[in-house]
Amino acid sequence: KNKILGICDIDVNDSNILCSSTNGTITVLNSDKSSSDNNDNYTIIDQQTNLHSNSTVWCGKLLSKQKKIITSGSDGTLSLCKFGDDDKNNHNKNNKVVSTLQITDCQILSIDVNKEVDGLCAFASVDKTIGTFVIPPDFENNNN
Secondary structure, three states: OOOOOOOOEEEEOOEEEEEEEEEOEEEEEEEEEOOOOOOOOOEEEEEEEEOOOOEEEEEEEOOOOEEEEEEOOOOOOOOEEEEEOEOOOEOOOOOOOEEEOOOOOOOOOEEEEEEEOOOOEEEEEEOOOOEEEOOOOHHHHHHO
């Protein structure tokens, strides 16, 4: 259940690691700093399968100031997901797909996130499509 197979991309921020894989799974791991030894211990805090219609998730990026992830698939889509939200009873919820956009019919192999402008992203696909987009911080709240 918690295996990460065929890793295509890894993204790291201060406390999380995002892995995207060939079997259509994204996994978010969280660093456990409470351990008494000097080794970093990581626990899976979220895992979502079949994110891009059972296709490879080529790339995933953590949005630094938002608890969101942008992913790209071999189906030519970009998906925005929330992760790591706890409900009122502190039960961990799974990743939630907030929005999916079909960009092309080809694989989107690369996503880059601007580190200074929150939500500013760029992508490139196999069919030579290159684009930029902005994810507003309150995107999900405006689209419910």
